[in-house]
């Protein structure tokens with residue numbers, strides 16, 4: 001079997017990079033990391049264990065980033081410091097200053113696993129994985145916002161266009177301000193190649209039109225649940241087409257996905273996801289989807 005490669009966000013997840021909250025978050029101070037009052041390190045660690053069980057039960061093999069005591073609390077969100085392609089990994093460059101050491105951890109993990117690195121985004125370029133959405137294997141949509149800038153998008157295009165991938169940048173709104181985390185993936189979660197969960201009011205209009213042109217059916221997440229969850233009702237992980245892991249507590253959004261033919265599993269994540277602004281997609285960096 002191939003050991004790496006992914007240019008889809010819903011093909012069956014075979015191998016994934018994760019980092020436990022038990023190793024990353026034990027001493028994190030909420031005020032330093034922009035976490036909400038619901039953050040509690042011990043509870044976040046247990047909730048992360050529950051997510052890891054669901055991911056493993058889906059059939060994916062989990063690779064652990066590191067268990068070093070490095071105080072990098074946000075490194076649990078392994079989706080963001082690197083991007084996987086069919087041609088190797090791209091090591092990214094973080095927009096959040098406290099996360100700047102994380103891409104080096106990913107580069108080291110790829111070296112250890114023998115996975116080639118196609119290239120790196122260099123300062124002043126910034127790209128976070130949460131801003132990158134594979135619309136199909138030849139189209140990468142990238143949100144331009146507080147975490148990802150134009151210089152980074154140009155560098156990404158320079159790496160991917162020779163491989164036949166169009167890289168399309170879309171402006172994101174500011175929403176809750178520069179300190180908060182709004183990625184393109186905060187407002188869309190692909191559920192299958194032809195289906196995506198969206199919060200349409202915050203989608204870049206041209207991106208919405210692209211999804212419609214490509215014939216991607218849209219499931220609209222419940223707006224009140226989006227507001228109540230700080231957007232986390234929308235960040236769901238497809239472990240295979242229409243097989244989804246979501247944060248518990250948002251029954252209307254889950255029902256909308258089920259009505260569209262999805263099987264939805266949930267886990268409690270108030271201390272891990274809602275407090276720390278990242279959901280199950282953000283907590284996983286797919287290494288192999290096929």
Ligand SMILES: NC(=O)NCCC[C@H](N)C(=O)O
Nearest residue numbers: 077130181183276277278282
């Ligand atoms: N892809 C994602 O949406 N990642 C969430 C990252 C949350 C983390 N606390 C951050 O601010 O970067």
